[in-house]
Amino acid sequence: MKGVGRAHFITRTQNKMKRLFTSSLIGLVVLLGAPTFGLGGIIVITHANPDIGVASTSVLAAISSAKARVHIYLENDSDTTLYCKFGAAAVVNQGIRLAAAGTEGNRLIYDSHTGVPQTALNCISSGGATKRLLVVTGTQQ
Secondary structure (H helix, E strand, O other): OHHHHHHHHHHHHHHHHHHHHHHHHHHHHHHHOOOEEEOOEEEEEEEEOOEEOOOOEEEEOOOOOOOOEEEEEEEEOOOOOEEEEEOOOOOOOOOEEEOOOOOOOOEEEEOOOOOOOOOOEEEEEOOOOOEEEEEEEEEEO
16 A cells, blocks of 8 residues: 555656646746747747836837737846836836846736736836846737
């Protein structure tokens, strides 16, 4: 009897490892920017790293209904807080606050669980120099 319980535990552990490997592999494909197949067709992943200045800077253009945006990942990769707004000019101390890199609150994700804005995105730096924002988007084709 003890052997049967141990075999069952090993099989369950192997299944968990298979699921972990599969989900890690899917995540790697998404991060590398390869097209992926969603429920509604192909999703194209795009990477950008715009420089954000002290004036409102366009980060994402509004998107047509023919190619719906299904994922947005934003990460502040600078030492200064950035502020962003969808559908309007960015203003310091208003809208979405992305804290400096290495601190809590420097990342933001929009996906099917949160809803994904289709409007333009603009950002601004609260510091004097140009700063870097990392942007990953997924667009339904």
